[in-house]
Amino acid sequence: MQMTERVAPAVEDAPEAPWHPVTRSRSHELVLDQIEEQILAGTLRVGDRLPGERDLAGHLQVSRSAVREAIRGLEAQGVVRSGVGSGKDAGTIVSAMPSEALTRLLRLHVALSNFPLPDVVDARVMLERSSAALAADHAGEDDLDAMRAALDGMDSAGIGAERFNDLDTAFHVAIAEASGNRLVADMTIALRDSMRRPILHALEALGPDWEGVADQLRKDHRAIFAAIESGDGALAADRVDQHIRSAHAVLPFATHG
């Protein structure tokens, strides 16, 4: 069967954003819609296995390619995972990898400058303030250890900018993980990770001066850690706020153009 139809959409105009699509006809999108609908309706849950690609294609009356392309879309959103072979990990299974998907998505859009840098900074401040405040209340010994490891690593003599930046990221991630709020943590991580590369480039652009900046960052981190360790959420939030804003003020970000 060979088809390429056009469907007439029945759109109910919301007060915002009138118009909407018109192109909702590509068969792989229709397949995607059906699967998503089952997820939204609760028919498909985490751990459930989708029918085989060939079966699905047969039931939906589309080619296997269309089904596969739809699955790729879901995969990119961290909603399913596919495995070959048979048994346990085989087949296409609904699963939960929101963190990775969110990170990939934000990283790309930040790189494309779809979000102005000041907006990103403000968002980071907002998120990491919350993360730090929550972490001050919820952080367990494991969480604190992870932070200490990152801090100690950053103190290593002769550490390079790249390694330093990775550990810096790890420190912020550790705080987010300690917040106890999965969603806030994932958004925090995704945003910080999306800044990883830009920050590295900025550090490298500093040349020999980067050590001075690094020293300030080390001091900031230690101060933040102290506030979290002592359970002072408000103080931790303020220090994270100040840390992020001052860092972005000092770092020379390329305008990418």
Place this chain on the structure above:
Amino acid sequence: MQMTERVAPAVEDAPEAPWHPVTRSRSHELVLDQIEEQILAGTLRVGDRLPGERDLAGHLQVSRSAVREAIRGLEAQGVVRSGVGSGKDAGTIVSAMPSEALTRLLRLHVALSNFPLPDVVDARVMLERSSAALAADHAGEDDLDAMRAALDGMDSAGIGAERFNDLDTAFHVAIAEASGNRLVADMTIALRDSMRRPILHALEALGPDWEGVADQLRKDHRAIFAAIESGDGALAADRVDQHIRSAHAVLPFATHG
């Protein structure tokens, strides 16, 4: 050419999250990686056109299917848009639709309960507090009109739960849009939208009592709007906070299982 190799990953253990992938071998993922790399490196910018699928397949020495599946992945992340024909909109073009992609992603993961509901509520409160506070400062007449339209719509006699819920969403979206921060707005919208369906079901589950709840929501909304209109950011934030928390306390959410 028929290939299915396994590559040995050279992973640098970060302090957090050891291990990592192992499966990075599927050809469409390799294609995806290459395109993403070009985006992250700044080689591909918004508006740029990718080579034709056939060309790309040739240069990368993979089948056209592999290329297409990679593109589907990018499409799901709102990073590219494909159009047939020739000229202007034809071809696969790097573009920016972060809002839609973010919304789809969060909606799915919220539906899958990958994020605990209390976490979602806290995140919403955090985001919408910021949005409301910013909106109080930045809202223009257009923004205020959009809010008024939603509010007036919700006052319509005999309005159904579904229409009410849509307008409720529109009100919150209008506030987010007025914040002036694209990223915060998109995250706010995505989260509120992901709650749209659950909230609707909760409203319907209330039966005839839903009118009483709706009345309270109307009062909340008017109070929030007044604070924003008068430019009192702190007050707006507090009222949004209270509004969201009380609403979630009253609404009977299905535990979905």
Place this chain on the structure above:
DNA sequence: GACCATCCTGTGGTCTGACCACACATGTGG
């Protein structure tokens, strides 16, 4: 010269049918 119908070309969208690598289940020989 202005105009319009026609063909050509290149794009993504779809379909078909085939083979590969893999992991498990089952059977079979020792």
Place this chain on the structure above:
DNA sequence: CCACATGTGTGGTCAGACCACAGGATGGTC
């Protein structure tokens, strides 16, 4: 009872074909 071959079903990959579409190039007509 174990060790090995075989069968079966999964996703992964590929090649080649055709479709619908939109614009450009062509060539005719008035």
